[in-house]
Amino acid sequence: MEPVIAVIGATGAVGDVFLRVAAERHLKMKELRLLASARSEGKTLMYDGKPITVHEATRANLEGADIVFCSADSSVSKQWGPVVREMGGVMIDDGSAYRMDKNVPLVVPEINGDDLEWHEGIVSIPNCTTTPLVMALHAMRTVAPLKRVTAATYQAVSGTGAAAVRELNAQVEAIGAGRAIPPLEVYSQQIAMNVLPQVDDFADDDYTKEELKMRNETRKILHQEDLKFAATCVRVPVALSHSEAVHVEFDGPAPMEALKAALRVMPGLVLIEDPTQVVTPLQAANSDDAFVARLRVDPTVDHGVVFWCVTDNLRKGAATNAIQIAEELLRRNLVRRPALKR
Amino acid sequence: MEPVIAVIGATGAVGDVFLRVAAERHLKMKELRLLASARSEGKTLMYDGKPITVHEATRANLEGADIVFCSADSSVSKQWGPVVREMGGVMIDDGSAYRMDKNVPLVVPEINGDDLEWHEGIVSIPNCTTTPLVMALHAMRTVAPLKRVTAATYQAVSGTGAAAVRELNAQVEAIGAGRAIPPLEVYSQQIAMNVLPQVDDFADDDYTKEELKMRNETRKILHQEDLKFAATCVRVPVALSHSEAVHVEFDGPAPMEALKAALRVMPGLVLIEDPTQVVTPLQAANSDDAFVARLRVDPTVDHGVVFWCVTDNLRKGAATNAIQIAEELLRRNLVRRPALKR
Numbered sequence: 251m252e253p254v255i256a257v258i259g260a261t262g263a264v265g266d267v268f269l270r271v272a273a274e275r276h277l278k279m280k281e282l283r284l285l286a287s288a289r290s291e292g293k294t295l296m297y298d299g300k301p302i303t304v305h306e307a308t309r310a311n312l313e314g315a316d317i318v319f320c321s322a323d324s325s326v327s328k329q330w331g332p333v334v335r336e337m338g339g340v341m342i343d344d345g346s347a348y349r350m351d352k353n354v355p356l357v358v359p360e361i362n363g364d365d366l367e368w369h370e371g372i373v374s375i376p377n378c379t380t381t382p383l384v385m386a387l388h389a390m391r392t393v394a395p396l397k398r399v400t401a402a403t404y405q406a407v408s409g410t411g412a413a414a415v416r417e418l419n420a421q422v423e424a425i426g427a428g429r430a431i432p433p434l435e436v437y438s439q440q441i442a443m444n445v446l447p448q449v450d451d452f453a454d455d456d457y458t459k460e461e462l463k464m465r466n467e468t469r470k471i472l473h474q475e476d477l478k479f480a481a482t483c484v485r486v487p488v489a490l491s492h493s494e495a496v497h498v499e500f501d502g503p504a505p506m507e508a509l510k511a512a513l514r515v516m517p518g519l520v521l522i523e524d525p526t527q528v529v530t531p532l533q534a535a536n537s538d539d540a541f542v543a544r545l546r547v548d549p550t551v552d553h554g555v556v557f558w559c560v561t562d563n564l565r566k567g568a569a570t571n572a573i574q575i576a577e578e579l580l581r582r583n584l585v586r587r588p589a590l591k592r
Numbered sequence: 593m594e595p596v597i598a599v600i601g602a603t604g605a606v607g608d609v610f611l612r613v614a615a616e617r618h619l620k621m622k623e624l625r626l627l628a629s630a631r632s633e634g635k636t637l638m639y640d641g642k643p644i645t646v647h648e649a650t651r652a653n654l655e656g657a658d659i660v661f662c663s664a665d666s667s668v669s670k671q672w673g674p675v676v677r678e679m680g681g682v683m684i685d686d687g688s689a690y691r692m693d694k695n696v697p698l699v700v701p702e703i704n705g706d707d708l709e710w711h712e713g714i715v716s717i718p719n720c721t722t723t724p725l726v727m728a729l730h731a732m733r734t735v736a737p738l739k740r741v742t743a744a745t746y747q748a749v750s751g752t753g754a755a756a757v758r759e760l761n762a763q764v765e766a767i768g769a770g771r772a773i774p775p776l777e778v779y780s781q782q783i784a785m786n787v788l789p790q791v792d793d794f795a796d797d798d799y800t801k802e803e804l805k806m807r808n809e810t811r812k813i814l815h816q817e818d819l820k821f822a823a824t825c826v827r828v829p830v831a832l833s834h835s836e837a838v839h840v841e842f843d844g845p846a847p848m849e850a851l852k853a854a855l856r857v858m859p860g861l862v863l864i865e866d867p868t869q870v871v872t873p874l875q876a877a878n879s880d881d882a883f884v885a886r887l888r889v890d891p892t893v894d895h896g897v898v899f900w901c902v903t904d905n906l907r908k909g910a911a912t913n914a915i916q917i918a919e920e921l922l923r924r925n926l927v928r929r930p931a932l933k934r
Contacts, residue, residue: 427768445872456888478893
């Protein structure tokens, strides 16, 4: 089928990348509707070289949409998710609203595309720090079962949204020119020339919501509820690409050569083979791949490794993964499937 | 005694901070000699409001110096260490040249000031990432023995030296003004708006020298050779203050309240009690304290915690620790001690 596709949040940071990636991948569609909040009504965005007018996200404008991408606040997802489902479409949601809902598949197609089979009109994509990590973990668990994962992140400001990118850029401009930085609007402290060891609000057990999202989403995607997991999520003054320093402990021997072989064949993942070659956020930006580098033995446990991973958080961390889910839904004939239980 | 004090590397990043901290602490001395490489001969630096002329580091200019601070390349430490020792003075070395020498104490005075008793003319201070970490670990091990430590660092460019700070600033200025960044001189990739998962060269087992320094120095200072330790050291676009995300596993129960009590009474360390209050590099800059924040249970092990620590790498990470060692040597009468074995 050639679906009618709608994008809610088309004017945002992920929306912008979504349009670029969709055009690059020649995502098939018979119509593309770009939706956003009322104040963006009438704006024009380019898709594949052609201008498209943005309209307000309304019930009328969603009518007949087969696949609806949503990248906006949780409240927006909550508002339109049930509407899209009721009208027989599928919403692919970039937000956290539905990720842990037991009736909503949380999908990285290279790992658990099969979970799409039981969708009921809403599919979630993981948090942008979860995606690259689970891709590496999924490859590695073919060698030995995963027992314990700890991670420290280095997250780009674009993960917060376009306003955060503007805030970082404005601070860099002010510092470069020797001026005082403008009043803070997005982060509670200056982010340029600084790092903030808090991403999202604090939640249970003195972990932040971001740290718990990483844990819960990793367990859900890998179907491994007993995976021991703890993270520290940190915002760094980088525009694009999230990085992570990760320790993995296995439940049994995991020879380095076998791990490398597994990572090498993992779709969407690039293993930097030379352990003395690094990969940085700037190098990973604008790529659809998750990069794994600095893979080495963790000598502090019987069976463990340490590695560094970097991914463009707006591409594979968001837009690309969402588009891959759409492609997979179409391939499996899971859009407007008559037998779909609602 | 009122010592004659010489500073080798007085014109460098640490030298600058050394002069400020020494004046703040009213370090007692009867003479202060500022030494550097030949090209700085004749320059003037300020100490406590008074100008002092910089001279070349030569044997003649070191003659009669009781305490010699050295913050320069390893080759410079290696050149002058034996000379200072032979002339009966004590060199306090900020570099890595002597840190793992079994005849050289590696000292954080709040932890192992007693190791100064066996110095033979050279004392080393730890790497700037090691110092805050061992201070936290030393406090915590009074509650339960340490078994395993893993860390991911967020290291400021001033740890590389003054040229690296200039490189970051020049890049920020160029980016802010929309110009191309100047040619790279210090780092192999752009550091502004980026992070580099490599500090120092690669060494054994695919770890960098910086990561192995952290491990080896921590073991030496804590006198615990069997401590399991692995780190990932990362350079971030921050001018001042190193941060670390740390996991500690204990060999036995370590109740959170007991750990907090131990950290509270550790000299030179500030525990941020509220686990939802963060501390950033900008906030820690220009303080002599090591800050520990975000202390929480690590649920992935039987007895463990995760925390965030931040320290001004040029102060407690270098200059302040060196000055505290001088103060401790004087207090213990270990400068030009007749009985000192040479």
